[in-house]
Amino acid sequence: MLEARGIVKRFGGLVAVNQVDFNVQEGMIASIIGPNGAGKTTFFNVLTGVCRPEAGSLRFGGEELVGRRPDQITALGMCRTFQNIRLFGNMTVLENVLVGMHTRLDVRYVDALLRTSLFHDAERAALKRGGELLAFVGLRDVANEVARNLPYGAMRRLEIARALASSPRLLLLDEPTAGMNPAESQALMGFLRRVREELKLTVVLIEHNMRVVMSISDRITVLDYGEKISEGPPEHVQSDPRVVEAYLGRQARAH
């Protein structure tokens, strides 16, 4: 489904992502892990078109992504969340979700101006689907609250709902459990499984929480200093000495 070949991304002299290959098959939950500064988020930024890679190709469902704008990539069916939550704070919960539907709304400016039946139908459908999505993430009761007033966990779920609203086939989540306690993380894991099962989505995850990663992932990719150092099912990665070195070795040195 998603096929990255030899992705290279540099910032000045720093090579943030170096020759990374990365494949995702339909229906799987793939995780990317690695120590801080390993280039995980940069890799996400390349995937979603936020930065353009210096080299490499990136195909999604047969389409080349390199050179496309983020909004075009979203329209193709790939949507993400952010490491530090980036909701539209002064909009309501429901509006956040409706913004996510932008690419799927087949109405034009003129329709909005003239209030054509097309517009009304589309708005009605969007409201219905927004309600469903909010119900799905358990935020329907607060649909009219302003997003910035939500509790932290609810913000995370809203961000996912907003991404889901763009009807992606592939969902990219950047550290969804960051800042959550174990119980919340547990709940989120259950939620992700449901996303996969009920919505038939493919998920790529950046995660630090090993418990989450190991229990949920079908395949794990480990990045260190921008390079892929290991890849495989959880048990394979867990026992890979290079992974242990990357995590522990650095920690040992740091202390």
Next chain:
Amino acid sequence: MTNGAAPAASSTRRSAIPPAAWALIALAYLAVSAWSSVRLPNSLFAFLFFLSSLFLLYYAPVATVLRVVLGAVALLLLMPVIGASNAFYLEVATQVGIFVALALGLNIVVGLAGLLDLGYVAFFAVGAYLWAVMGSAQATVAFGIAPLASWWFFPFLVLSVVAAGVAGVMLGLPVLRLRGDYLAIVTLGFGEVIRVLANNLDKPINFTNGPQGISPVGRPPLFFLDAWNRWLAGMGRAPWEESAVYPFVFYFLVIAVVAVVILVTHRVEDSHVGRAWTAIREDEAAAVTMGIPLVRMKLLAFATGASFAGVMGMLFASKQYFINPESFTFMESIGVLAMVILGGMGNIPGAILGASLVTILNLQVLKDLSIWLNGLRQAGTIVTLPIIGSYNLASLPAQLEPAKYERMVFGVILILMMIFRPQGILPSRRRARELHDVAAAGEVATNA
């Protein structure tokens, strides 16, 4: 204004006074204020009282239908009647209308899409000059064609919208990558460029007549006046003079355009486009990641905002009978921006209130204050203050002439307003919506 725009008329209000009583109060208020404005044609308070009744109407918890009907009566019937007894009030109302449209247009760019535009008056100038050049003898000077006939006024209302919209896109295209203050400085530059062009394009080919300005600018045709005057003559009454009719024509034109502008703003704001703009304002990076095409949406915001200014520019030129570049300075842009922010960014009533307040303050209240003080001074009024003692105002130095310090007072008012009401007078609220017929979906555990 449809549902949700006002808190009124909802059953949630637990007011001690029943809606019927509110309706009566509103009606009485309107009637008394209009009556007193006509009876006391020189009373500022009476007129302010009347204007405020419109806002009372907006906030009174009465049925929407009643509110719309009363509002229409006030604006379309009572205001002209008051204007007939004092032409100045009609002028104020017309200028308020012009600035309301400008503020609403800028509100789309700055308030909704969050793009700081310091050169907004440029679009006003585009609309104004478009008609001023084509609809006056300047057309002959610039293009060697006869001035357009007065009925062209109406097609040009549309054309000025288009022209200003195109100017908006032309400004938008090169600057879309810029953010925040960089955008601000470039739009400021654009505004200056348009003004300097207007001031200098009297050579090598004379398009704008430079600082000498263009006069007389064409006015809309008065189709009805001949027939009406014949009828009046038949009744043995004196005919209406064109010059006496025009202020009313422009008032109604401005009101009509403002109504359209409000409708457009409301509809666009309450649609996928408005949501996309707000999303861009809130977080550009997140918005684009959610699939919002930044370039298209920003251009759309620029074009929509600009088009309001364009059409008002045209009306302004025609109403003024004369234009020259002095009407399109940077301070004018700043003035409109102040209206938007003062009223409350990102919402329609806020922009309307901001524009009304600033315009009335500038044209009327501050002037009245200085005239009053000047009157006291010339009459040699003696002010007695406790402790300080008495002072004859006539001996006040000539340097302290009150009329000279209106802008200083305006500055102080701006500062105080911002300190005590930083969100603007009517801060933006998000619209609450009902969620109907949602298919029962399984609830996710909500322990978070």
Next chain:
Amino acid sequence: MMSKSWGHVVMAVLVALSLTVPLGLTDAMGAAASHGTVKIATQSPLSGGQSVLGVGIKDGATLGVEQAQAALARAGWRVLVVPFDDQAKPDVGVANAKRIVADREILGVVGHLNSGVAIPSSEVYKDANLVMVSPANTNPKITDRGYKNVNRIVGRDDVQGPVGAQFAKSQGAKSVYIIHDKTAYGQGVAEFFRDDARKLGLTIAGFEGTEEKSSFDAIITPIEAKNPDLIYFGGIYDQAAVFFKQVRERGIKAKFLGPDGMDSPELPKIAGNAVVGMHYTTVAGPAAFYPEAKTFAANFKAKFGRDPEPFAAQAFDSARIIIAAIENVSRRGRPDRASVAAAVRNTKNWKGVTGTISFDGRGDLAKAKYFVINIVSADPAKWGSNKLVRGIDVGPGSR
């Protein structure tokens, strides 16, 4: 919710406000009304960068009313001045005009400074037959519309420019470099100067407009290269003084010439020796030859503590002409606007500090006397002793 309580506050305020109306609290205008009052309004920019001239107009008119009201007072009329700030903005000027028109006691307007404000505002005066006498608007369009109520006691651009050109020629200048300030006034005068200078066979070495107020280096460099015999500045003294000073500092020896915008002791105050020996054209008689002008300058200084700005003398005369007209009309009863306007237009051989004034059918000066004045000293206090070089009688322009 915030908005709801706010709505209540708004309503409370409105209701409170409504109580004041039945109490009969009328506004300032109403309050100031008393029997037997007539008012003269002034409109000019009283704030912003042009306020120095606008205040001059207001003060000149105020002084004029003060000195002339004795005659009216004997007839039982009290005269008041109502100053308006038009902010040099056409929209504000028009709104003020409507307000002026609405006050029935106002029988005349002295204004404006900017032609851009005067033209649309005078449309409003015209509809009410309210007389306007302009102390400063030189734009031909002001009177070319042929309104009965619009007059001016300044020369037109198409008169003053040619007078300057003739003088330049008589001084033996072969090439002239023209700078103007991009305003209707400055550019207008400069263009007529240019056209006439060309007709007289002078070389136009350059014709430049600039809104710059402080740094003229970029403009001076080409002047230096072209080395003209004379530099004409179409504009106001504040900008001109800085310009002339910088020109001399560059070592350029060309003669200087300007229109009546130069007429202020501030000119040598800012420019110092640079402007000594330069000439300007004006309708306001030099104090040394016109005792009235001398008295006016002295009275102005006594009242306001500073020297009169350009156009202050014209405003002084404008106000007195209106009052003279009111006085004439009031002999026949309560003066109304139309008859005051007609009386002003009929002014013949009225002696003012800016010359002997008669209006022609359009409201222009029937015959204007132009003076060319030579600045003799860098000391602002000696402004009054500037030399009269020549006087030229000219009729109104014909365009």
Next chain:
Amino acid sequence: MTTAVAAIDFELLGRIFPRVLVDGILLGFVYSLIALGYTMVYGVLEFINFAHSEIFMVGAFIGAEVLLILQAARVLAASPPLLSLLASVLAAGVIAGLLAVTIERVAYRPLRGAPRLVPLISAIGVSFFLQDLVRMIWALHRNAFYLTYPPIEVFNQRFPAGAYALWGGAAAVAIAAIGWLMRRAGRGVARARFESLSMLPKYTSIALGIVSVGLLILDPNRVLTVPVKSLVVIGASLLVLSVLVYVVNQTKLGMAIRAVAEDQATASLMGVNVNQIISVTFLIGGLMGGIAGALFGLQFGTVNPYSGFIPGLKAFTAAVLGGIGNIPGAMLGGLVLGVLEALAGSYLSLISGGAFGAEYKDIFAFSVLILILIFRPRGLLGEVVREKL
């Protein structure tokens, strides 16, 4: 409207080129000096201090007032000109600085945390207020609308820069050597400090070097002259820039300022008194505004209550051009803007045969500004701030 299309006189264009360039640089230094104040405040608060043009204007009034008082006391002619100038400039700086602090305290501080545009409006209010307040004060005090700087003869003389170009080049080398020595002088911890201190000789030698070499090439006849007062402005600009760079980069205060600029919350957790630092920032910004005002007045001779507006606008443009928030950027932006204006002002008319003239110089400057920003959206020296996702 007949504009004779004359052939372009290339000889003339070439002949005036050095003059145009020098004019541009002189003007540029004035813009730079004002731009520094904008950039300083913006760097810390990300806020366009719209009232900076009025602070600048107040500085110019104070500067003139001091000189006028000295003149009235008959000490102006007797005392050394540099001393009078120093008194005038310092008084202008101090009062403008205090004014800036007061403005921040009254009109901006209560608005911290409000939407970004709100302080902008209150700044506009301050602007209106100050303009007319100054007009009122000096109307009552001196009955004057304009204040004219009393002439100090020395400053009005012209320095034969062309004739001294070789000397200038030698001086540039010498100053560069001093700078190099200073950089070498420090050791260990003090090293960075010395390096920073060497900013003044560094910038001076660069500026002097460029100008000298330029003069040698462009002015072979050695006839170009420069007013002495312009040299004073240039010297002051370089000095202020160097001091500012030193203070911001090398002192404890500078560190606190940078910390507040980076993140106010964190800075306050680290024990930095954020309010105090912001006040100090405004003090410094106002100080520079006042100094710039007094020097501006000296350069151009007259000032009125509204004359801050245009230079303020230009300086703000210069600050953005250079990369707002960046101190050397403000200097560079000012110079670029000044040179652009001079080029347009002198050449447009000559090249177009009068069809377009000096009145288009602002359009020209703004067009170049737009072009530069399209290709370098963060200004000439501004860092590209990559957003963290």
